[in-house]
Amino acid sequence: QVQLVESGGGLVQAGGSLRLSCAASGGTFSSNAMGWFRQAPGEERELVAGINWSGGSRYADSVKGRFTISRDNAKNTVYLQMNSLKLEDTAVYYCAAARGRLTSSSLFEYDYWGQGTQVTVSS
16 A cells, blocks of 8 residues: 655744655555645635656746755655745645656645645744
8 A cells, every 4th residue: 555654844933944754565666756845724725836757847836946855765755955944835735646757736646645744934
C-alpha cells in the first residue's frame, strides 16, 4: 500500500524558515513527478511547487525565490525548503505523487496524497 507521509510543519515567525519532508513507502516514484500543494481555510488547494522525474521544477508565483523543492530518489523522499515565510503562507501543506513524469497544477493528475502537515506563520 502506497503511503506518503509529510513532516516538518509547525509554528514559525514571519521571516523564518521550515523544511518539509515527504517520505514515500509501498512504492517508488523516481519516474513520477511530485508536488507540494497547500490549502488555507476557505481556499482551494493549490500547487506550491512541483518537481518532474528529471529534476526540473516549477513554482507558484507567490513562492518563487523563497521556496525550493528537491527530491532524493534513493531515499524516496521529496523536500520543500521554505524561507522568508510570510503570514499568507499559513496553510496545510500536502505532498502528492503524480501519475506521469511531468508536474501539473491539476489535482486530478495526482494519484497519491499525504495526510498534510500544518504550517503556521505568526507575526
